[in-house]
Amino acid sequence: MDIEILAHKFYDYSNFIRGFSKDTVSRYKACINFYIRIAHITKLSEVTESNVRNFMLFGRTERHWKANSFISILISLRVFFAWCIKEGYMEKNPTDDIEAPKPEKKLPPKLTRQDTLKLLEVAYNYPYDYKFLRYRNHAMFSMFVFAGLRKKELLNIKCVDVDIENLSIFVSQGKGSKDRVIPMSYTLAQSLRKYSDERKRLKKTCPEFFTSLNRNHGYTDSGLKRLVVQMRKASKVKFNIHKLRHTFATLMLEGGCDIYSLSRMMGHSDIKTTTIYLAASAEHLRGQMMKHPLNDLR
DSSP states (O other): OBHHHHHHHHHHIIIIISOOOHHHHHHHHHHHHHHHHHHTOOBGGGOOHHHHHHHHHHHHHTSOOOHHHHHHHHHHHHHHHHHHHHTTSOSSOTTTTOOOOOOOOOOOOOOOHHHHHHHHHHHHHSOOSSHHHHHHHHHHHHHHHHHOOOHHHHHHOBGGGEETTTTEEEEEEETTTEEEEEEOOHHHHHHHHHHHHHHHHTTOOSSBSSBOSSSSSBOOHHHHHHHHHHHHHHHOOOOOHHHHHHHHHHHHHHTTOOHHHHHHHHTOSSHHHHHHHHHHOHHHHHHHHTTOTTTTOO
């Protein structure tokens, strides 16, 4: 059986039956295609534990995959071969006996409070040609810093999802196809209201909340990438969108937010994912240490 034909059936299964995200399916495609190319195979019958193991070793030694990359690629191949077994195309999964390295446990990168404030100030005070850009860009960075949205969540958010009056943001089908509601702070509401008023003044009617300047449609991923580069250069702050999400989580803990509430706001499926921010927040840990009952001893 042609392995590329099978792979396309697997992608359709992953997309339409399992409902995996486009990013997940794209990762499957990249890993399987890379394996096919490096192993020089065209038929499923040519797949062996030996050439899969050699492929993984090639990635680790020649491509210098980090442990987490190795694990991600191995899992992608394992899921594909498991599907082949389920459909009756294979009898044994060639990845079963391949040992994976221990995952790297790194603290999530974040901005300091000073750098976060500096970024917001630059986003607002930058010498834009149009007032709309000032309010929109400041509102977007405020959403990242004060609500912890992921990049795609922000770009996909609709006008009906932003309730400034009731101070809430509805995230529809975020990562893992989960809906969630994030409470809105007064500071964020003030920024969003300024942008919303300017959006109405320019008669933007598209359903997406964040729009482009010249066209009546949602702001694009490429536009956001250019904006990030522009703000990095202007503010001299090294950041990316996901670092802003980490910054939101860390600042919330330092402000006294409990881990369960933060997990709900972040949209994590497992609260263990959220606990990594406890180690990232020195201020939070210091505050907890001050609760030791013997600290009052002289």
